[in-house]
Amino acid sequence: MTRTPRTAAAAALAAVLALSAGCASKTDDGTGGSGKDGDKSTFTIGYSQANNAEPYRAQLNKQLRYFAKQHKNIKLLPIADAEQDNARQVSQVQQFIQQKVDVLIVSPNEPDPLTPAVEQACQAKIPVIILDRDVKTDCYDSFIGGDNYQIGKKAGEAAIKALPDGGNVAEIRGLLSTDPQKQRHKGFADALKGHDDIKVVEQREGKWLQPEGTKIMQQWLQRGTRIDLVYAHNDPMAIGAQSAAAGAGKAKDIDFIGIDGLAIPDGGIRAVQQGKMIATYLYPTGAEEAAETAAALAEGKSVQKKQTLDTTEITKSNAEDVYGRYDMSKKSG
Known part of the structure; x- marks a missing residue:
């Protein structure tokens, strides 16, 4: 795994300061924008995933695609896979900032390297959702994860x-x-x-x-x-x-x-x-909540700062019932 110190990540992000500062005016061509002018019907969502190879994260991706489609006002861009590489994930967040996405979702690989990137998105006035793993800043709109x-x-x-x-x-x-x-x-x-x-x-x-x-x-x-x-x-x-x-x-x-x-x-x-x-x-993926939160943020609505999701103990006695409740195999995404 590549480990990127916070200082190095911050330096790497400096190149996009001019692009992101002040949150430049947005377009309505689907490439990004906050939609604050009210002239957009669809808002773009960028998602940087820590590692698609983990089954939990592969399922999270599948669920997020499905639930994002249930909201007509948002469009989920292709999910960026960091492959457990901090430098790669910082670069992906930079690219989403440059694209001026309407909402950014990040599942950090590690907290320290991703903190400056999240702060930069915040400074660019892009709403940020932190999913599953925390970062060392409060400059985001909502954290979603289990206890x-x-x-x-x-x-x-x-x-x-x-x-x-x-x-x-x-x-x-x-x-x-x-x-x-x-x-x-x-x-x-x-x-x-x-x-x-x-x-x-x-x-x-x-x-x-x-x-x-x-x-x-x-x-x-x-x-x-x-x-x-x-x-x-x-x-x-x-x-x-x-x-x-x-x-x-x-x-x-x-x-x-x-x-x-x-x-x-x-x-x-x-x-x-x-x-x-x-x-x-059960460690809920938070995909449904992330889609709902992204749809709300895209339209400038307030959201809950911290969303803690419940768990369920799964043993032989309830395994079949829980499986049926969360089975996504018959849902497209």
Whole structure:
């Protein structure tokens, strides 16, 4: 991954200051504009995604395309994929600023490098929606995301229930610099406080990727670490770890917990139904809320500064119902 210091990102953005300062007059040709003159029927939405390769983000993209189409006043431009590259994502935000999009949506790969870019869009008077991962500025119009601390705490409570006699837990964490990872870790750790018979014996950064979950689990098993439960910060890493344990003939002795709860054939809900995980936690994509918020902002309406989305614990008892509720396979997008 390329890591771009905040100072370097700010310097890179300096080139677009003249273009964006003052928010130049907008056109009605569909290339951008705030629409404040009231002479536009369609407003352009630019979206910079952290990494399309993650199943959660691929599903988010699909849902956002679908829900954006439900609003006749907005047009979602092709989604820009940062591919977990901070410099690439800063450049994408720069390009959207230069295009004078009416609303900008950003799912930051990491907070520090993207903060100056978000601030520049704000200075250009382009409404900004931050989706899923926070940035270190308040200069945006709305943040939409789940309660990662609460999800982590619920996962910890599930681990306690699964290990009534105590045991060893291994934690596969997301990208360490991101707020969702930090909160999912803290919530889980807080839930385990006072349960001294449950010990976290392994922790590694898995970067949200399934192959990393597989590799990490293989390494733990190869060195003989006794693991009774794996808590992964998303479903792909949990599924990767479970496949590694299955390959070693140890999957039946280990419980797995994930987060995301995507209603896709190879997602966490199906893994729960198949007995590969004991639980996952719905982490809503926020796509529907983002589309609604973008449509409102495009027309100059006020929106809620922070939108916190609820979770659902998904076990075998409710997995089929939750899957049906969130299945997007029959919807075009």
